[in-house]
Amino acid sequence: MSERIVVVGAALVDDGRLLAARRSAPVELAGRWELPGGKVEPGETADAALVRELREELGVDAEACGRVPGEWPLKSPYVLQVWTARLRPGSAAPEPLEDHDELRWLGPGEIWDVDWLDQDVPAVRQTLAHLGAAEGLT
Ligand code: 523
Numbered sequence: 001m002s003e004r005i006v007v008v009g010a011a012l013v014d015d016g017r018l019l020a021a022r023r024s025a026p027v028e029l030a031g032r033w034e035l036p037g038g039k040v041e042p043g044e045t046a047d048a049a050l051v052r053e054l055r056e057e058l059g060v061d062a063e064a065c066g067r068v069p070g071e072w073p074l075k076s077p078y079v080l081q082v083w084t085a086r087l088r089p090g091s092a093a094p095e096p097l098e099d100h101d102e103l104r105w106l107g108p109g110e111i112w113d114v115d116w117l118d119q120d121v122p123a124v125r126q127t128l129a130h131l132g133a134a135e136g137l138t
Contacts (some may be wrong), residue, residue, distance in 0.1 A: 007078050008050045009026060009035030009120065011068060011127040012060075012094070016136035017105035018127075020114050021058070024101040033114040034081060035123060036100065050083050058094035058103070062087055068130045072123050082123050083101045084131055108137055 012019040012035075021036040023029045027109030036057055041048040047064035054062040068082040087094075096103055104114060116124055 002023075004077050004079050006040045006046055007035050007037060007080050008046050009037040009080055009082045010050050010054055010062070010063060010064075010121060011035055011082055011124075011131070012054065012085045012087070013131070013137070014087055014105065017107045018124075018137055020106055020113060020116070021096065021100040021103075022102040022114070023099060023117075024034060026095050027101060029117060031115070032117045034117050035127075038099075039078070047083060050085060054085065054094075057097055057099050059092050059101050060087055061091035062093050062126060068123070068127050068131075069124055070123070070126045072119055074119055078124065080123055082121060082127055085125070090094050101113075111137065 020033045022033050037050060038053040040046050042051040050064045051062055054060050063086045065086055072080040074080050095104055129136055
């Protein structure tokens with residue numbers, strides 16, 4: 001039986017908007033939108049991985065706030081977990097430094113305007129159910 005590897009996705013929320021990132025690679029995912037993030041490395045906690053990935057991919061100083069309940073299957077052995085995150089005071093604004101070619105802050109009513117990766121759709125739906133009203137996203 002193979003090990004499962006957790007991929008963390010960030011529900012990065014700022015001022016009542018959720019950040020979506022358009023993948024530029026690999027070719028089968030390019031052009032589709034995701035909650036930015038990446039693989040948790042051996043010995044790393046999920047929330048630390050999230051902060052690292054957001055720094056590497058978007059150049060931001062973020063903090064993980066809490067996990068959205070649930071787990072969604074990706075291509076084996078990967079599974080997707082989602083954490084809510086915020087920019088720390090003084091953080092730079094996110095920029096697509098690697099893996100992405102466009103970013104969008106989605107306000108209420110705009111969440112489904114982008115073509116999310118199939119596997120991110122249930123994760124985004126659950127994220128909205130989890131924090132939508134509190135964050136003004138729904
Ligand atoms: N997904 C995915 N949705 C989603 C993320 C963050 C990742 O479906 N919100 C998938 C895409 C890849 C796998 O999970 O098949 C790993 O994500 P990736 O490539 O962003 O992870 P990294 O950045 O850790 O990968 P390396 O380039 O290998 O370091």
